[in-house]
Amino acid sequence: MLRIVEELAGPGPLRICAHAPADGAAGTGLRVLLIADVLARVVEMRGRAVLIGWAGPHDKAAAAAAGIRPPDAEGDPQEIAEALGGLPGVQLTTGTYEGAGSACLQIGEAQLPPFEGLDLLAVRLLLLSHPYEEPVSVTAEQVGEAGRAMARWRRAVADWAEQPSKPIPADLKSTARTALDNRLDTAAVLRLLHDLATADDVPQGAKFETMAYLDRILGLELVREVGISGGSTPGT
Template identity: 85%
Template structure:
């Protein structure tokens, strides 16, 4: 089990290498790069810089909210480009290198991505534990896009209300889920429950959604200022 705080703490930037499979499996390739992106976001929220290298193909990643790599190529050129050997390796198989942490990302079967909302694809992939295989249909992507549209409208409305602090229990639960298992699925469940919780002030809902979306990367604050 990966524990980000315990295993990845240290001086200097955390160097991450994502090995996207090059065997005609674009869904799994996208998922490996996505999980590397989320890992970097979590580490950076904890105050440590993160650098990412990619091996293998990368398709349509910008539309999925995945930031570009700091280095690409084979492992040797990535280590040179990142200024040192990676401390974390992500792949769809077992990484056999020594001396580093490794995450094995489950396979993802996706529909043809042309014309689909890739942030909705991102939402669906983050809705499952990263190590579990997942199959996504075009119909599920359309429904996820509609769900995100509802969330964005709600966030824009909450943003018009007086700001309130993020509830301490929600912040602690989310941080624990991300630090212990990179459990984005648990964070998304937390946000789903939060959205319908009448006991949490709108301003606190906005702050919570905004804070956690820095990791999720779903652009939930996109419509702030439009209502």
């Protein structure tokens, strides 16, 4: 997928336009912005600058709580193109993009509970656990479970940070990169991290470095308890 993006996007910064649905479906709109954020993180880790525009209705407060970077431009597609200094090379929509010269990622609908009082980083985890093109429905109970799982991971990462640093296993890094390059497959990356967390044959210092590295893409704040005592290894 990223290979196609690079071919169509041209030189210079990668310009991305995220189209939230016009009907104001908040969950789906948040998911569109989230996938644009993750795509930007992947491209930036490859050493290329990214500019993002948001079109359509969106909830800035919810996006910020979900760890989504703010846009570089907002408005209709023409206004975004002018503000970003060129036509976006990638369009993220919930339908079919009719314009020419752009890669298009079609994002599946997301049914979410009301945002008020919700742990939106846990929502981020749940959304990234599914292929971006598939519809997903999330309950408040699932959000609570995801929040508890992230808490366990964060405590474990804090523990692993106290151990001698070890390199990221080359096979894990290659597997994650292939998953992201081919399909922006965050679900595969999360499965990899789940297996890593419970692996007995990987040094804890390598677990920390791998988690920290891949969380730069996932954006789940897995390292935020580093330096705080009281960690423990996660079960799931």
